Amino acid sequence: MKARITITLKPGVLDPQGKAIEGALHALGFGAAGNVRQGKYIEVEVAESDPDRARAEVERMCKELLANTIIENYAYELEAA
């Protein structure tokens, strides 16, 4: 199956990139833009057709490598590859 993983900074953790992007958007005239936060997006295919086992696998990947759980949260969706 294929996992679409989004990794975001925990609430309250400083996001220098989001801050700078927001500034640039305002400079470009997008005054309406606010609360910009930047994160990572990762796609992974797992050779695993059973959703539960795939989920368990992806869960472990996020915990052990993909997300820095000290400052980041993660979420994912699974779909048939």
Added chain:
Amino acid sequence: MKARITITLKPGVLDPQGKAIEGALHALGFGAAGNVRQGKYIEVEVAESDPDRARAEVERMCKELLANTIIENYAYELEAA
């Protein structure tokens, strides 16, 4: 409204970060992981309650700044902030 934007490398564009993550996953024993691609995830709130106008706004943000359309595709979902 709030936009959840994912920015991904176009197919065919080399993705060394994705490759490195895949290698690390294999090293950690996730042999089943494949086709890893890394992209960006950006959240933006737009002071705009009308979905169509919000969509137009986000579309322009992506084209003008958030994505480099030479190598990147973008997609987004809108939801009430």
Added chain:
Amino acid sequence: MALMKASVIVFPGSNCDRDAAVALEAALGRPPAMVWHGDAELPASDLIVLPGGFSYGDYLRSGAMAAHSPVMREVVRRAKAGTPVLGICNGFQVLTEARLLPGVLMRNATLKFICKDVRLRVERTDTSFARHYKEGAVVRFPIAHKDGAYFADEETLKRLEGEGRIAFRYCDAEGRPTPEANPNGSRNNIAGIYNETGTVLGLMPHPERLADPNLSGTDGAKMFEGLVESLAA
């Protein structure tokens, strides 16, 4: 004969602006104008330099936010009108993001920041930038970047090669552009490219950092001396 007037654009986060100014002054005998990105207008210039550094922290994509700053609209206008523009390192990234040069600079193949001297083969000498080099000569410049892998699609590359728009290529001691000599995974070992008219140059290596005998090399000085000579009005 009037001396050339040079302007160095300073973005928030630029950090090789002084280095470029020092190298220019050494060749020119007088300091260039330092232009803050937010300044109302850009002085009349025979040469515009976009220096190295981390404009806007290199956040989002290196050079992306600087490319959209107001001063860049004017830089683009002048460049299209034929004013020579030199983009070094982050300046090169800004030039590609501003579409003055084709392609993009992506994360190094090693994924690491890399700071060291590299060898470059001079591909062309018929420009204001390279006139003081010998065609095919092997020169030594430092690199210092994390996003220096030049990427462009096949047809763009074909066009660049066909039109002779490659300025410098990473090479070995014999001038061969080998994979081992390619520090960052750039397509075709490309270290720098010109626009169609050869008046806009973007390169990742830092000529301004080896333009002084006390800094273990002067290969970079020739670029600034050539510019001063050819742009004296």
Added chain:
Amino acid sequence: MNQTTPQITPELVAEHGLSPDEYRLLVGVLGREPSLTELGVFSVMWSEHCSYKSSRVWLKTLPTTGPQVIQGPGENAGVVDLGDGLAAVFKMESHNHPSYIEPYQGAATGVGGIMRDVFTMGARPIANMNALRFGAPDHAKTRHLVAGVVSGIGDYGNCMGVPTIGGETNFDARYNDNILVNAMCVGLIDANRIFKSAAKGVGLPVVYVGSKTGRDGIHGATMASAEFDEASAEKRPTVQVGDPFTEKLLLEACLELMREDAIVAIQDMGAAGLTSSSVEMADKGGVGIELNLDQVPTREEGMTPYEMLLSESQERMLIVLKPGAEEVAERVFRKWELDFALIGRTTDSGRLVVRHGGEVHADIPLAALAHAAPVYQRPWTPKPSPAPVAPGDVPVPNSLLGALEEMMGSPHLASRRWIWEQYDHMVMADTVQRPGGDAGVVRVHGTKKGLAISCDVTPRYCAADAREGAKQAVAECWRNLTAVGADPLAITDCLNFGNPERPEIMGEFVEAVKGMAESCRALAFPVVSGNVSLYNETNGVGIPPTPAVGGIGLIPDIAHMATASLKQDGHALVLLGAEHGHLGQSLYQEIVAGPAKGPPPPVDLAAERRAGDFVRRLIRKGRLSAVHDVSDGGLLVAVAEMALAGGLGAELDAAPAGLPAHAIWFGEDQGRYVIAAGPGEVSSILQEAAKAQIPARRLGKVTGEALKLPGEAPLSLAALRLSHERWLPQFMGER
């Protein structure tokens, strides 16, 4: 006083790292029970990190003066004179615990913090260094920590545009659970434009500039003083995130405002953020201070006074302005797109008064916070120095050059290129000696002077004998600066130790300070700034005593700078300094005939100075083509490093009789240099050395592309380079 304060329980007091006695002291000086906010303020001000309560009595014994010293310990950084109206500002600081918990952000914010200490004083940072101690290479965490720390240091310094020109790196199992990340920054300043932190004057505006305040690193200061245990995982959310881009803007904005006549005092918000900066500025100025926290720019909703006072959000400064300077200051910081807020005034009350939401949340006599802090005379026990090891007791290698190759390829001596190539060491275009030599050297911009910088300590030595080890650290730093032709000026230090409440650890600290003081005096090499990091200990296991020393020296004319690389075929190699064949605690023992035993090599400070001054004279006269000091690994390693640096080999004469060959080639006797000079020079140099009472002998000559020893197969530089360059990249998972 606001009423929302919860009951102050013994548990709450303990959570704030205050002992029952300390709490009693607090209530005494305050004259009443504190509010929660006040408890927080005391807890950070009285933490080991801010109050130096265990170390202060001993730090006082370090020599801190000299004709070159403009500012000793006590300000944000030390200042030494460089002549011609210029001065160098420098300091080293630890970020150990944060780097272990989150290596990338921990190391990055460590670099950011030390740079703020330097530009707070009005200096432009011109060079960074870092001293790193990691666990054993085979420890599960080590690789991850190396990768994170190095990229964190690189990304922050590179973005700031300040070259990182050197440092040192050790791998040792005793750092497995307590790595050390010590960052050093050196800045250049106009000697007549030094900015300090004393807020002299009543009614002056107090302004906050830089980034907004979030909940980052709350209790970081107390955490940095608390022994590690498994529960530290719980402290994780306190890790701060660095923003080098904002720091670069803050640097330029501060230097721009400093060109105006606007500033009375300025201080970065480091550990204990707004609390320590406001308290220290007011206390040093002999005034009181009132803060209105409603004006503090915040990043998050509903922040309490407690959080705002204790937050360790990065890239912030507190400035006390001259009357009426608000406008010019605001203009500058707005130009650089930074936050600017008037948050208070200095008063004549002698108290820290904190208001928020119309209520007073803290009202504390400053003297109590700054001076009534407890000071401890901690009990300490000296440790006997281990029994000597005779050269004869240490096994001989099958082949000297074989042993050399093994040592040069070991984690202890392998090339650190993989590290320093990730640091921009050339930005600012003044780097005249890049990493890889004895000291990094940057040109003093626009002059022909050079500033040499080196970081040194050999934990192996300190573990065996803290006093001799600390003595050696200062001496090696002085030697490294001398080896490039610099006059050593002064040092900063980072004293990393375990839990001082254990007498044997306190003993290590005391002995180390004594050893440093002895070297500093003998070498006229005073301490002008520094930092103490205690409680580097996990589950009762402490690090080896690690008094890291960062020294700077001045090269009057970079035309007369020496480098270690062999340059001229046919030149002669000469060894200066006495040979005793000391193999105790040597790398030869550690790597080849392990494990390291015995005492570290003693340092004869008089001989050290004689040899150093002699080498410096020769360098200034332009008589030497290469210079390298003899340190880790001994004589043969020093020659090998010179050969690799220059790409030229050497033919070495047989070791003199009297001592076993392996003791001659691998002994780590101190106070020695290997120099290269034209064949014609040798006899006169040997005579002059004899006159100066410096033992000296001809070692051999520079030639070819291999190292040659009588009776052994030559070792080609190509092969040696391979072993030397291979280990670290391979360890980090690259081919």
